[in-house]
Amino acid sequence: MKPEHRLAVALADAMLAGPWEFEQMLQRGQLTVDGRPRWLRQLVREMLAGYPHPPADRPRELAAFIQASRVLSDVRRSDQGLPKPVVRLSSPTVTTRRPFRTPVIDHIGALAEHLGRSADELVEMADTRLRARRARSGRIANYRYRWLDRPTGPRLLEAAKPRLAAVQRRILDELLMPIPVHPAAHGFVVGRSAISGAAKHVGAGLIITMDLEHFFSSIGAGRIWGVLRSAGYPEPVVHLLTGLTTHASPVSALSAMPSGPDPSRDFRLRRRLAAPHLPQGAASSPQLANLVAFSLDRRLDAYARAAGLRYTRYADDLTFSGDRALVRRAPALRAAVAMIIGQEGFRVNPAKTRQRGDDQRQVVTGIVVNDRTNLARPDFDRLKAVLHDCVINGPAAANRLHHPGFREHLLGRISWVTALNPARGSRLRTAFDAIDWS
DSSP states (O other): OOHHHHHHHHHHHHHTTSOSSHHHHHHHHHHHHOSOOTHHHHHHHHHHHHOSSOOTTOHHHHHHHHHTSHHHHHHHHSSSOOOOOOOOOOOOOOOOOOSSSOOOOOSHHHHHHHHTSOHHHHHHHHOTTOHHHHOSSSTTOOEEEEEEEETTEEEEEEEEOHHHHHHHHHIIIIIITTSOOOTTBOTTOTTOOHHHHHHTTTTOSEEEEEEBTTTTTTSBHHHHHHHHHHTTOOHHHHHHHHHHHOBOOOHHHHHTOOOOSOHHHHHHHHHHHHSSBOOTTOTTHHHHHHHHTHHHHHHHHHHHHHTTOEEEEETTEEEEEEOTTHHHHHHHHHHHHHHHHHHTTOOBOGGGOEEEETTSOOEETTEEOSSSSBOOHHHHHHHHHHHHHHHHHOHHHHOTTOOTTHHHHHHHHHHHHHHHOHHHHHHHHHHHHTOOOO
16 A cells, blocks of 8 residues: 555545544544644545535545545645554444435445344455465365357356355345336346346337347446445445355456357456456346446336337347337447447356348247237157157156156146246146146
């Protein structure tokens, strides 16, 4: 820590350790640096002018303000130079605003109590100094890694180990869920689903789908910090929460990355994973991603409404729909959307951009939406054939893919079809009930 930063931090803590009034602040400042320097009076006046009310939840911001002040700049350039702090006064931060119905978490001690862990445990799991990324041994790692080698490119699943996973689940349920996401977001949102998002586009003359490249890994720790601060959590609490919900992939995991069809895309993924990002596999990541994408959703939804279109997003899948006249405007729409996406810190994956008219099978998040939400006919026919095979030859013979819970697997698929098309689901359920499972 540089001397000017160390001094600014000590003064910020001292100023927030008592009443926000000139004389009391001056006294605490004089205790902190000793020698009763004359420039402290002007510094306190600058702070009171910049902050009529104490930034009790923002000590880092106040320290940055002090470090950048004209007074401290003049002292640094003077022959006397900067004094060293001799006393450290501090007090816990407090919540000064709550725009949403989030719990009051004033400081790190309160966060530890709320999450049922000690402060030391949370600091160790947060790993804000990225020790696990540089460690040669995986023993201190809080995640397990698995690469998915997909035709469109590799994807890294980062699953938190049980201790951190339990903390992330509580963060999601208790600290993040009270913060609303945009109405256009349908992925990982209570009361919404892939079906509710797809239903918005039923009967459209034209549907355009686009994909965000490396959605989770492209969301860095700085953006998570911004979301949590906007929710009103104090800076020290946000610092720890950001560490608990983001992660920098270790060198050992990145070295195992398989090659994809696009080397430049692989390079971007590796660079994003090397920095603190939202891990794909953490329980808290989908909600945080939706919150970060709120501004993106707001702008794209406003653009779509102005153009007479409909817009929804399911995780990294964006869908726009309109009447047949959209065909002529489609190139301009794709260009405008790509520009907005870039301005919001994301990137379009051009390989996954699709355009389908009503004379084609229109699919949104795997759901056919030409006339109503539906399962694709080939998928329905395959499931019906499996059920027929079960009735004729028995479930053991029909389970050719060796599903360990074959009965539950079929029930799950039938339930999905029923949610999309109750009539089709009813026919499949009748066939299922005719199976002899004895």
